Amino acid sequence: MSLLTQQRAGLAIALVLLVTLPVWVGNTYYINIASQILLWAILALSLNVLVGWAGLTSLGHAGLFAMAGYTAAMLLDRGYGHFTADVLAIVVTLATTAVFAVLGLRATGIGFLMITLAIGQILWGIAYRWVSLTNGDNGINVSTRPAPFGLALTSAPAFYLAALAVFLIALATMAKFARSPFGASLRGTRDQSRRMTALGYNVWLIRFLAILFSGFWSGVAGLLFIYYNQFIGPQVVALTTSAEALLMVISGGSGTLLGPVVGAAIVVVMKNVVSAYIERWNLVLGVIFILIISFMPEGLVPGSVRLWRAGVRRLRGTQSSSLDPTSAPGPDGRRIPWLRPERTP
Amino acid sequence: MTALNVRGLNKSFGGLRVTDNIELAVEPGERRLIIGPNGAGKTTLFNLITGEFAPDSGTISLFGRDITRAPARRRAHLGLARTYQIITLFPRDTILRNVTLALLGLSPLRWNAFLDLARQDHLTHRAREALARVGLEAIAERQLAETSYGERRRVEIAMALAQAPKVLLLDEPFAGLSIDERRELHKLLTAIPREVTVVMIEHNMDVALDLADRITLLHFGEVVVEGTRADVVADPRTREVYLGS
Numbered sequence: 373m374s375l376l377t378q379q380r381a382g383l384a385i386a387l388v389l390l391v392t393l394p395v396w397v398g399n400t401y402y403i404n405i406a407s408q409i410l411l412w413a414i415l416a417l418s419l420n421v422l423v424g425w426a427g428l429t430s431l432g433h434a435g436l437f438a439m440a441g442y443t444a445a446m447l448l449d450r451g452y453g454h455f456t457a458d459v460l461a462i463v464v465t466l467a468t469t470a471v472f473a474v475l476g477l478r479a480t481g482i483g484f485l486m487i488t489l490a491i492g493q494i495l496w497g498i499a500y501r502w503v504s505l506t507n508g509d510n511g512i513n514v515s516t517r518p519a520p521f522g523l524a525l526t527s528a529p530a531f532y533l534a535a536l537a538v539f540l541i542a543l544a545t546m547a548k549f550a551r552s553p554f555g556a557s558l559r560g561t562r563d564q565s566r567r568m569t570a571l572g573y574n575v576w577l578i579r580f581l582a583i584l585f586s587g588f589w590s591g592v593a594g595l596l597f598i599y600y601n602q603f604i605g606p607q608v609v610a611l612t613t614s615a616e617a618l619l620m621v622i623s624g625g626s627g628t629l630l631g632p633v634v635g636a637a638i639v640v641v642m643k644n645v646v647s648a649y650i651e652r653w654n655l656v657l658g659v660i661f662i663l664i665i666s667f668m669p670e671g672l673v674p675g676s677v678r679l680w681r682a683g684v685r686r687l688r689g690t691q692s693s694s695l696d697p698t699s700a701p702g703p704d705g706r707r708i709p710w711l712r713p714e715r716t717p
Numbered sequence: 718m719t720a721l722n723v724r725g726l727n728k729s730f731g732g733l734r735v736t737d738n739i740e741l742a743v744e745p746g747e748r749r750l751i752i753g754p755n756g757a758g759k760t761t762l763f764n765l766i767t768g769e770f771a772p773d774s775g776t777i778s779l780f781g782r783d784i785t786r787a788p789a790r791r792r793a794h795l796g797l798a799r800t801y802q803i804i805t806l807f808p809r810d811t812i813l814r815n816v817t818l819a820l821l822g823l824s825p826l827r828w829n830a831f832l833d834l835a836r837q838d839h840l841t842h843r844a845r846e847a848l849a850r851v852g853l854e855a856i857a858e859r860q861l862a863e864t865s866y867g868e869r870r871r872v873e874i875a876m877a878l879a880q881a882p883k884v885l886l887l888d889e890p891f892a893g894l895s896i897d898e899r900r901e902l903h904k905l906l907t908a909i910p911r912e913v914t915v916v917m918i919e920h921n922m923d924v925a926l927d928l929a930d931r932i933t934l935l936h937f938g939e940v941v942v943e944g945t946r947a948d949v950v951a952d953p954r955t956r957e958v959y960l961g962s
């Protein structure tokens with residue numbers, strides 16, 4: 373079976389399993405966990421655009437995520453319809469992201485990290501302290517879930533399927549983005565920004581557009597979040613959320629498509645499932661991250677692929693890593709970055 | 718019309734004057750060699766010409782067009798390409814992808830987020846052509862990280878040539894190469910058609926001397942001697958700068 377057929381078969385099986393999840397999981401509690409994984413995975417994927425492909429590490433993404441959530445929640449609270457509220461929320465999020473990008477792109481590296489952190493904290497301050505606007509610590513309730521195309525999303529399986537649809541669109545968009553000329557331009561600015569300028573690229577604008585793209589999907593994740601919880605409060609905007617999203621990306625494997633999704637799954641399962649059995653679940657989460665960073669610094673997904681291949685090679689008793697068809701790029705470097713960064717050092 | 722015209726160019730870093738009133742006029746199709754000892758300001762001159770630094774004063778024009786204030790990326794679109802003394806490539810990519818990025822930089826396609834770059838056959842085809850010119854076609858699919866230093870030097874040149882520049886700036890293309898590799902590269906540079914104006918920095922005079930039509934000798938940021946190959950070689954000031962006697 374060729375690599376492409378294998379990949380397609382794998383994707384098809386995964387798709388069937390995901391769509392039928394409410395049937396084979398059955399339990400509402402676990403279906404809800406799955407919905408949460410999906411919505412956090414969208415946030416992690418959006419952050420991965422910056423961390424993995426642009427080489428820009430943001431610690432302010434909770435602000436963008438919550439900007440969409442708060443805007444929609446406030447508009448719904450004032451009696452606007454779901455469609456209007458959601459569209460306006462995305463518009464406001466994109467406008468915020470544009471300001472975020474213009475300020476953040478004064479620097480790269482640690483400077484970018486600090487500026488985004490500061491912006492995130494300002495937004496948190498607004499959510500927490502501007503009580504007349506945001507209702508402060510009490511947060512805002514979202515009384516209803518939307519019913520797109522007349523399909524009510526009140527039940528757990530219905531909401532899961534809606535979240536899955538959005539998640540799959542996000543994932544497909546990211547896969548397309550990663551392989552596109554613009555995706556290649558963005559990774560070029562990560563690896564050699566100086567050369568990119570000399571080659572005729574507008575490095576600043578490429579980064580700016582990538583941040584907008586990331587902000588858009590953060591906003592979409594934020595909307596799913598408020599519809600899932602039917603509530604938003606200032607703790608969502610806190611630094612913890614940004615840090616968790618970053619941990620999802622890094623622990624799963626930045627620059628891959630599956631990595632942020634696996635990272636989101638780990639964090640959500642720890643928070644919700646393990647915390648029911650172990651009071652100090654944060655400790656467990658911390659240990660898991662330390663183990664991942666120690667043994668798989670490139671992240672869980674690419675790290676597992678590496679260890680798996682090393683194991684297979686040892687079993688076969690060969691040293692032919694370069695002959696391994698999956699480790700070498702296909703013709704014209706055509707490789708889908710599901711499991712490993714599309715280009716490995 | 719002069720291909721590249723530099724007039725009264727000055728640049729200081731703090732109190733250090735690295736470019737001191739440089740005048741440089743390169744005719745279309747000319748091969749100009751810029752020589753000078755370490756710290757003469759050769760690479761800084763290139764950085765000023767490509768727009769990486771802004772000069773303190775003076776003007777730079779490309780085929781009569783003033784580009785002194787044009788951003789660096791704009792100059793690439795106007796037909797200026799360069800290679801780097803310190804190899805500046807994309808280490809996580811294949812050789813082919815490196816050259817494709819050079820082509821993409823001048824193509825409006827670079828903004829496209831929907832197509833599959835690997836399926837843009839016209840780009841791939843042109844990238845392979847550029848690699849064939851430098852003799853790297855056979856290893857086009859190789860990861861850059863797995864290539865030798867000499868091969869990377871040639872990738873640098875392939876990327877610059879792929880952009881079909883009007884003016885090509887080569888920053889010490891022979892640096893660090895073995896004798897055989899130098900000979901190969903020499904052949905390759907000789908084969909560049911005369912439609913391309915070439916300005917080359919070379920620290921070592923022997924290797925590049927016969928490629929040059931004219932030579933400019935820089936010392937402490939100033940043009941000390943300029944003239945034909947024979948003139949500059951015969952000039953006592955050249956000997957003085959190089960031998961300190």
